[in-house]
Amino acid sequence: MDPPIHYRLRGTxxxxxxxxxxxxxxxxxxxxxxxxxxxxxxxxxxxRSRPAERxxxxxxxxxxxxxxxxxxxxxxxxxxxxxxxxxxxxxxDVIALLHLPLDLRFAAxxxxxxxxxxxxxxxxxxxxxxxxxxxxxxxxxxxxxxxxAREAGESLVIFPQGxxxxxxxxxxxxxxxxxxRMNLPVLPVVITGSHRVWEHPFSPLVRFGEQIHLEVLPPxxxxxxxxxxxxxxxxxxxxxxxxxxxxxxxxxxxxxxxDGYRFTIDPDYPAVYDAVARHRNAVG
Numbered sequence: 001m002d003p004p005i006h007y008r009l010r011g012t013x014x015x016x017x018x019x020x021x022x023x024x025x026x027x028x029x030x031x032x033x034x035x036x037x038x039x040x041x042x043x044x045x046x047x048r049s050r051p052a053e054r055x056x057x058x059x060x061x062x063x064x065x066x067x068x069x070x071x072x073x074x075x076x077x078x079x080x081x082x083x084x085x086x087x088x089x090x091x092x093d094v095i096a097l098l099h100l101p102l103d104l105r106f107a108a109x110x111x112x113x114x115x116x117x118x119x120x121x122x123x124x125x126x127x128x129x130x131x132x133x134x135x136x137x138x139x140x141x142x143x144x145x146x147x148x149a150r151e152a153g154e155s156l157v158i159f160p161q162g163x164x165x166x167x168x169x170x171x172x173x174x175x176x177x178x179x180x181r182m183n184l185p186v187l188p189v190v191i192t193g194s195h196r197v198w199e200h201p202f203s204p205l206v207r208f209g210e211q212i213h214l215e216v217l218p219p220x221x222x223x224x225x226x227x228x229x230x231x232x233x234x235x236x237x238x239x240x241x242x243x244x245x246x247x248x249x250x251x252x253x254x255x256x257x258x259d260g261y262r263f264t265i266d267p268d269y270p271a272v273y274d275a276v277a278r279h280r281n282a283v284g
Contacts, residue, residue: 004205012115015204025206028063036060037117044124050103050154053125057098064197065209068096069245072216076101076187081150082219083179086189087240088159089166089248092197096214097189103154107142132162133262139174146182155187160233163263164195166250167240168273170266171233176224185219190236193245202255213245234268252276259283 004015005022007029016025036056043052061068078101086093097104106122110129113119122129128145130138142158149156158175179186193212199205217239220232240247250265250272257279265273 004203006204013200013204014198014206016206021206021208024208029206032060032063034117037121041120041124044121044126049125053104053121054098057095060095061099064092064095064206066092066095066197067209067211068099068214069211070096070099070214070216072218073101075216075218077219078102080219081153081184082155082187083146083175083182083184084155084157084187084189085160085175086157087167087191087236087247088161088164089191090164090194090197091200092194092212093159093164093191095197096191096194096212097157099214100189100216103152104157105145105149105154106157107138107159128156133260135172135174135262139177142174142178143181146178146184150182150184161263163258163261164248165255165258165263166195166248167237168250168265168269170264171229172264173229176222176229180222180224183222185221186224186232187219188217188232188236190215190217190239190243192240192243192247195248211245213243215239215243233266237266237268252279257283 004017005019006013006015007022007025014025014029016022036059040049040052040056043049084104086097094106105127107128107130108122110131113122113129128142130141132138146156156178158178160171160175161169162172163169176186191212191214193210196207196210217236252272252275257276265276267273
């Protein structure tokens, strides 16, 4: 196999596996993080972020040739606000989620605000920048933001895994704590295949023509005792693993152990659980 062909734009590294894809990557990525991103930022400053973000997502999907299959739209009441709780496996999750008939405000890692185009879009769109390594402060920030999002008719997207390592990462309580405090239903969303579109941070490789499968499950009303959250997590992961589009699997020996990042491995995946536990014991 030939080595990937790299292309760097505004501090972000992309790569393709075929030289024939390079012109498409250069042209499209320049628009994606250039003029198209500036349109989103300008719309956000006028208070019109959500329609602009949805248009950007549709353009991005066309540029990447994404074949997006969506199921379960009938479970969404467009008059309601939700805490949207998707599985997380890649940056293209956002492109898929922005095809839902909802106004979405995302919780995102604060380090993403340092990316020139993405950071400007996150700030202009009033998305919630949090540090998952400081969970109490992150929860307080989410709880401060949630009332404003609901009053604006928006739904708050919180990835329960807090990581895009793969299916083996366990759910945290943040999304469910916010939903309980705000008395909002949780809308579970199963996404598979997005990790194939752009493999960042594990690889800069971009692929065109990939398939993403998105399934909306029926909303779940609070309260959310731990046993119910665990049952929902298992249900969502079963659906992901049975999807026609493969889910991302975490392989710490090749993906890394991500020391300094906060995540937990689901004990239902004992081989990965034990490998991460051994590494953490070794490094203290």
